[in-house]
Amino acid sequence: MTTGPGSQASLREANTARVVETVRKYGHITQVELTAATGLSPATISNTVKRLVAEGMFRTESTVHSGRRAQLVSLARQTGLLAGVQVGRRSLRIAISDPSLNVQRTKNMPLPQAHRADTTLDRAALLIVELIEDLGASVDELRAVGVCVAAPVDPETGMISVPGILPGWEDIEIAPVLGRRLNRPVSVDNDANAAAVAESRRGGLRGVKNGIYVCASYTTGAGIIIGGRLYRGTRGGAGEIGHIQVDPAGLICNCGGRGCLNTVVGADVLVESLRLSRGYSSLGDVIREANAGDIGCRQVVGDAGAQIGAVLADQLTALASSRVVVGGELSNTGDLFLGPMRDAVESRPLLAGTVTFVAAPLQGQSELVGALTLAYDEQERANKAVKS
Ligand SMILES: [Zn+2]
Known part of the structure; x- marks a missing residue:
């Protein structure tokens, strides 16, 4: 032979x-x-x-x-571990998975308002080590780390490209800082972008050429898949639909703009609109009570769906995407939120009947699995660099 x-x-x-x-x-x-x-x-x-x-x-x-x-x-045989880190405005989530992205351990931790990057990354590194040891494994088995953050990330520099969106994280080289603490390769991207890639590989956008992942949570963001690949745009700013102006006379957004979608459907605004009559203090309260049948909460959730749907309809018209996958806390109200969103899209003659909507199959973990996907790709890049 x-x-x-x-x-x-x-x-x-x-x-x-x-x-x-x-x-x-x-x-x-x-x-x-x-x-x-x-x-x-x-x-x-x-x-x-x-x-x-x-x-x-x-x-x-x-x-x-x-x-x-x-x-x-x-x-069948799998060696090595991956770590995913999701940095939100008020929370830190960590996941450890095997090389096929089967999640083995997760940990959620609340963060103080305006948390600082260095202390949060320190905490993330400690939690990664803790979770790996909890698995009975050794840190030596960690191959790579993926970090997704609630702000646009410039793919050229790996740094947050718009000031004000995640205060305390500007001018921080996230990957080198965490990489030094763990002595492993680290990859960073925006949370909705990472989630879109995860949904594209193993969730609701699998096999879809042109689709959008929308995260409707404390703020709203999106990840755009074009031709089966993530579209990042200049400075990683694609999909920042929470900063599209919907009210020219509205409130000032944390990006500095006036009347952005986030100033209308952001969690603080939704909670505030119910505080006087209901006294709720968190988005979790609003979602729980909406699901329990409270008419006021259902109204607020439905209106948010319609408002996000109207912005989404403009994007869908421009991009001619065929599927929308919806994640984030608001999607936990099911059709209370998705229904008005779908109606806002269906009401546009050009879009009627062309777009399917699904709740994110990765169920509240799209961003975290996205971070693991970043780790996976980083590990592949490191392997290829060693071989060549
Ligand atoms: Zn804004």
């Missing part, structure tokens, strides 16, 4: 590498999807999967996919 370039053996090797890389990237994937993603023939996929199962590299399980029986392929 020859093993030179172009031989059967080297072709098989190249095909195997492509199949393994694709399974690692998607975590779990059906054989049909694997065929489409690799461009290899169904017979080659079937034989390669069979061989790798026999070799103990892959495992398969039966599942039902789009109403048909399918074989779900995933990696």
Whole structure:
């Protein structure tokens, strides 16, 4: 048997590498999807999967996919850990996963208002170590870290590109600072962007060429997928729909602009509109009471859906996206929020019947899984750099 370039053996090797890389990237994937993603023939996929199962590299399980029986392929042996960090305005979330992004441990922590980057990153590093040890693993097993933040991030510099949105985090080189504490490669992006990539690989935007992930939480942001890839725009500013002006005579936003969407549907504004009559103090209260049937809360949630929907309709008209995946706390009210949002989009003649809406399948974890996805990609880049 020859093993030179172009031989059967080297072709098989190249095909195997492509199949393994694709399974690692998607975590779990059906054989049909694997065929489409690799461009290899169904017979080659079937034989390669069979061989790798026999070799103990892959495992398969039966599942039902789009109403048909399918074989779900995933990696059997996994070494190494990834860490994801989500920095919000008032909270820090950490996740540790295996290399296929199966989450093993998570931790949520409230943050004080206007928390500082250095102390928060210190805390994040300590929590990562704590969670890894809690798994019975060693920090040596950590391969890479992904951080997503509630502000636009310039992909060129890895720094927050718009002042005022996440005070205390401007001019901070987040990746080098955390990288030095953990001695691992770190990748940083905006939270909605990271979530859009996660939804695109393993959630509601999987297989969708042109789609938008919307996070309706304390503020509203979006991640835009065009041609199957994340669109970041200049200085990473694409998808900042919370800063689109909806009221030229409105309040001043933390970005400095007047009447941004966030000044109308931001959590503080929603809570404030109910304080006098209901006395609620958090977005969690509003969501819980809306789900319990309080008419005032339902009104506030529905109006927010309609207002975000109107801004989204403009974006959808410009981008001709076919799917919207909605995450963030407000989506936990289901159709109370999604219904008016969908209606605002459907009422536009150009958009009627062209856009499907789904609640984020990653259920409140899109951003955190997004951060893990950043870690995954960072690890892949580091591996490639070592090989070349
Ligand atoms: Zn603004």
